[in-house]
Amino acid sequence: MLKIENLHARVAGREILKGLSLEVNAGEVHAIMGPNGAGKSTLGNVLSGRDGYEVTAGTVSYNGVDLLTMAPEARAAAGVFLAFQYPVEIPGVNNTYFLRAALNAQRKARGEKELDSMQFLKLVRERLKVMQISDELLHRAVNEGFSGGEKKRNEIFQMAVLEPQLAILDETDSGLDIDALKQVAQGVNTLRSPERAFLMITHYQRLLDYVVPDFVHVLANGRIVESGDKSLALKLEEHGYAGLGAGAAA
Amino acid sequence: MNPAASSPLAASLLAAPLPVSGIAWLDEARREHRAAFAAGGLPGARVEAWKYTALRGLAQRRFSAGDGVAATRAVDAAAFALPGMEGPRLVFVNGVFRADLSSLVALPDGLSLQPLSQALRNDAEPLRFALSRPALVGQVHAASDAFVQVNAANAADGVVLKVAAHAQIAAPVQLVFVGAAADAELAWHARNLVELAEGASLTLVEHHLGHGEQAQLATLVGDVVLHEGAQLHQVVLQNAAADTNLVRRSGLRLHARAQMQLHVLELGGALVRHDLQAELAGDGAQLHTRGVFMPHGRQHIDTQLAIRHQALDTASTSHWRGVANDRARGVFRGAIVVAPGADGSDANLSNKNLLLSPNAEIDTKPELEIYADEVQAAHGATVGQLDERSLFYLRSRGIPLAEARALLTAAFCRAVLDDLPNAALREHLSGLLIAQLPA
Numbered sequence: 281m282l283k284i285e286n287l288h289a290r291v292a293g294r295e296i297l298k299g300l301s302l303e304v305n306a307g308e309v310h311a312i313m314g315p316n317g318a319g320k321s322t323l324g325n326v327l328s329g330r331d332g333y334e335v336t337a338g339t340v341s342y343n344g345v346d347l348l349t350m351a352p353e354a355r356a357a358a359g360v361f362l363a364f365q366y367p368v369e370i371p372g373v374n375n376t377y378f379l380r381a382a383l384n385a386q387r388k389a390r391g392e393k394e395l396d397s398m399q400f401l402k403l404v405r406e407r408l409k410v411m412q413i414s415d416e417l418l419h420r421a422v423n424e425g426f427s428g429g430e431k432k433r434n435e436i437f438q439m440a441v442l443e444p445q446l447a448i449l450d451e452t453d454s455g456l457d458i459d460a461l462k463q464v465a466q467g468v469n470t471l472r473s474p475e476r477a478f479l480m481i482t483h484y485q486r487l488l489d490y491v492v493p494d495f496v497h498v499l500a501n502g503r504i505v506e507s508g509d510k511s512l513a514l515k516l517e518e519h520g521y522a523g524l525g526a527g528a529a530a
Numbered sequence: 531m532n533p534a535a536s537s538p539l540a541a542s543l544l545a546a547p548l549p550v551s552g553i554a555w556l557d558e559a560r561r562e563h564r565a566a567f568a569a570g571g572l573p574g575a576r577v578e579a580w581k582y583t584a585l586r587g588l589a590q591r592r593f594s595a596g597d598g599v600a601a602t603r604a605v606d607a608a609a610f611a612l613p614g615m616e617g618p619r620l621v622f623v624n625g626v627f628r629a630d631l632s633s634l635v636a637l638p639d640g641l642s643l644q645p646l647s648q649a650l651r652n653d654a655e656p657l658r659f660a661l662s663r664p665a666l667v668g669q670v671h672a673a674s675d676a677f678v679q680v681n682a683a684n685a686a687d688g689v690v691l692k693v694a695a696h697a698q699i700a701a702p703v704q705l706v707f708v709g710a711a712a713d714a715e716l717a718w719h720a721r722n723l724v725e726l727a728e729g730a731s732l733t734l735v736e737h738h739l740g741h742g743e744q745a746q747l748a749t750l751v752g753d754v755v756l757h758e759g760a761q762l763h764q765v766v767l768q769n770a771a772a773d774t775n776l777v778r779r780s781g782l783r784l785h786a787r788a789q790m791q792l793h794v795l796e797l798g799g800a801l802v803r804h805d806l807q808a809e810l811a812g813d814g815a816q817l818h819t820r821g822v823f824m825p826h827g828r829q830h831i832d833t834q835l836a837i838r839h840q841a842l843d844t845a846s847t848s849h850w851r852g853v854a855n856d857r858a859r860g861v862f863r864g865a866i867v868v869a870p871g872a873d874g875s876d877a878n879l880s881n882k883n884l885l886l887s888p889n890a891e892i893d894t895k896p897e898l899e900i901y902a903d904e905v906q907a908a909h910g911a912t913v914g915q916l917d918e919r920s921l922f923y924l925r926s927r928g929i930p931l932a933e934a935r936a937l938l939t940a941a942f943c944r945a946v947l948d949d950l951p952n953a954a955l956r957e958h959l960s961g962l963l964i965a966q967l968p969a
Contacts, residue, residue: 328926331918356928368923372941378924381937386928421941422923438927 281306281477282327282347282446287338288502289319289326296322298502299338304446307474311488311513312481314499315521320481321365323499324450327479328362329355342446356382357389359445363435363452370422375434376404378422379441386442407440411467429460436467447471448479453487465490485517537589539747540572543717546595549686553654559662563682566664570672570679579674579805582861582893583832588775588801593717593747595684600626600718603710605741607631610706612767614954615735617701618643620689623708623741625718625748627687631706640697640730646688646721657690660723666753667781668807668836677777677803681719681749688721689752693730693760702733702952707750709774711742722752726760726788733952734764740771740798748774753781756788758812763791765955769962770798772827779805786812786841793950794821794833795959797966802831810837810844810872820946821850824966825858825890832861839868839875839902846876851946852883853939854890855968865897866909872902879909884916884942886935886968916942940964 282304289297296319304310314320326333327340329352340347347355370378384394395403408415413433423431432452439447449468453461468478468491480491488496488510496512497504500521506512544567548560572589573580597603600623610621620643621631627645637643649657664670664682689705707720726732736752748770756762770776776799784790796802802825808817823831837846852860864879883892896909916938924934943963950956 330922330926351931352922352925353928353930353934356926362926364923364926368917368919370920370923370938370941372945373937378927378937381933382924382927382929385930385933389928389930442927 281343283341285339287326287340288336289322290334290336291322291332295336296502297326300499300503302497302504304477304479306445306477308495309472309478309480309491309493311493311496312479312499313483313485313496313513313516316483318499319502320483320499321450324362324448324481327448328352328360353385354389356442357386361439361442361444361447363432363439363447363449365450365452365454367423367431367435369424369426371424373422375420375422376418379404379438382438383442404441407437410470411437411440412463413437428455429457432456432460432464433467436464440467440471445475446477446479448481450481451483452480453482453484461487462490485513488513537572538592539589542592542594543680544568546684546717548683551650551654553650555658556650556654556661560683563664563679566672567676567679567683570676572676573674577674579834583801583803583830588747591715591745591747594714595717597624597626597710597712597716597718599712600624600710601628603712605631605708605710609739609741610704610708610737612704612735612737612955613958614952615702615704617703619704619706620645621706621708622687622720623710624712624716625685625687625720638697638699638701640694641699641703642692642694643703644690646690646723647686649690657723660753661721665751665779665781666723667755667783667809675779677749678751678779681721681751681779685719685721685749685751689723691724691734693726693732695727696729698730699732702735704735704737706737706739707748709738709740709746709748709771711744715745717747719749722750724752724754726756726762728757729759730757731761732763734762735955736764736766738768738770738776738798740769740774743771743773745773745800746771746775748776750776750778752779753783754790755783756785756790758786758788760788761790763951764793765950766792766794767959767962768794768796768798768802770802772798772800774799775801777803780807782806782808782817784808784810784812784815784817787814788812789816790818792817792819792821793947794819795962796821796823796831796833797962799831800829802829803834804832805834806836808837808846810839810846811841813842813844815841815844817846819848819850820949822852822943822946822963823850823860823862824853824943824963825860826855826966826968827858828856829858830861831859833863835864837866837877839866839872839877841872843874844872844876846878848879849946850881851943852881852892852894853886853943854883854892855886857887857889859890860892862892862894862911863897864895864909866899866907868900868902868905868907870901873904875902875905877905877907881911882942883911883913884939885913886939936967939967
């Protein structure tokens with residue numbers, strides 16, 4: 281589904297990704313772990329098409345097409361979803377209105393029929409139940425005045441409604457207490473499916489207790505320095521990043 | 531000599547025959563106002579209050595006085611239909627009262643509403659104090675208030691509205707000013723007087739619109755006096771025709787515990803100027819203004835707000851937003867004065883602006899002068915573009931760039947309507963805002 285080869289990317293003239301390669305297949309959950317400054321968030325931002333990230337070398341192929349030339353909205357329509365590390369507050373834009381506009385824009389781009397408000401509401405109610413989110417959240421402006429945990433749960437809720445093929449979770453676990461973390465993890469687990477892949481970017485092993493990954497990669501100094509199964513995360517927990525050849529970036 | 535004083539515009543305004551009322555004091559007052567304008571002329575570039583609104587272009591224009599057939603000119607009543615407005619209505623076409631388009635039957639108890647022309651015929655004396663001076667409330671400066679003097683000399687009609695003590699008028703009153711294309715480029719004027727007695731309450735909707743495209747100059751001077759405990763909610767929908775030059779001056783005086791809520795939408799017009807002078811004259815008076823100005827094309831929209839806290843524990847909040855597109859220009863000045871003795875006053879003013887085009891410009895200037903104690907005051911102004919983080923967030927969810935921009939811009943403007951109580955009107959105005967945004 282996703283094939284990243286020798287990706288180099290710069291932010292504000294500084295090289296952050298230095299030859300990153302990674303392959304993700306449908307149905308797989310990959311965890312990307314690494315110390316601060318290793319390039320974890322840069323990877324998420326480059327994949328979702330944020331301005332200000334300059335790719336200087338390498339390729340990213342998504343379902344056989346060049347992802348890097350696509351506009352952010354086209355990537356979303358093609359099934360790429362980024363759960364933000366810091367979800368943005370948008371005063372004056374109603375959460376439900378926003379989500380319906382997003383879903384219908386994606387459907388339109390894919391040549392599918394747009395949902396009317398009844399159909400949309402039905403879908404939303406269904407997903408709210410699955411995510412165990414109160415519908416009070418729907419009536420508020422996008423993320424405005426949400427607590428940290430509510431913002432992250434709203435990201436997962438959006439993901440549940442938009443049903444991406446490739447979900448990138450950028451430190452979704454950071455700043456969450458244990459209850460919120462469990463809710464987020466449960467949401468992710470509910471959405472796991474043979475057609476969908478997850479890229480979970482995280483600093484801590486904690487999230488992986490609740491969402492068990494198929495693969496764990498250590499990102500350090502702009503590249504993947506080690507890959508393994510979930511036991512790698514436990515080793516990291518025990519020895520820290522410095523003990524895994526990632527010391528140069530710590 | 532100020533070159534503007536001898537301009538084609540000034541000459542054409544001075545050449546207009548003064549209205550003749552047959553009321554000695556009024557005709558004399560009009561001659562005096564005319565003389566004051568002749569002496570002072572139009573404000574030049576050096577007059578601080580007009581620093582960002584140059585009259586160079588307008589000064590070269592000539593406008594004829596009066597529309598001889600305004601009383602019968604065809605105007606489509608659907609143009610000023612607003613949702614939830616089934617109450618009394620006063621309609622003026624090119625400054626002339628139109629009984630046929632107005633609705634003055636079965637006025638609720640306690641409401642007196644009539645055109646100025648009729649009020650003068652019925653009993654002019656109660657209007658003497660107000661009409662003997664260029665404006666009732668606030669200050670009139672020879673150098674900067676030329677259009678107020680022009681209005682005082684030339685306005686033959688307008689609105690006289692009074693609400694009796696403790697009368698609660700439920701149905702909103704609609705005041706409609708239509709600028710209709712005529713045989714010539716016209717100047718017309720209207721003078722409005724609104725007074726709410728103790729404990730009275732009213733909702734007033736002032737609607738400016740155009741009918742056909744032709745250059746005009748319109749001046750409107752209005753005074754609002756709210757006596758003790760009176761409550762007024764006023765909505766101004768300015769949707770004048772694209773060629774209309776519209777100069778308005780509003781004076782507000784709030785006595786003890788009077789409360790006024792004002793919502794202003796500045797959408798239309800070519801050169802638009804609104805001076806609002808408010809006096810919080812009685813203890814505990816409260817004024818809450820919300821406004822949005824959205825110039826596009828080559829429009830120029832200038833709002834000048836001056837609020838004086840003159841009594842104890844008065845409060846004012848002013849939240850204004852500007853959105854300029856194309857080569858348009860917006861100007862906002864928000865001046866708050868807390869006078870000596872107005873202790874315990876609370877003043878809050880903000881003006882946030884968005885530029886949608888690299889050729890658009892907005893000049894904003896908040897000013898605060900405090901001469902009292904225990905005052906809480908905050909003011910701020912910003913000019914910027916849409917937030918890149920918000921845009922990316924929307925796009926990352928699949929919303930195309932143009933739609934994301936429109937969504938954020940609409941949200942930005944709509945914020946000023948949040949506390950407008952009439953839901954039907956709020957939705958209608960919100961729709962007008964969105965319609966004005968670039969597609």
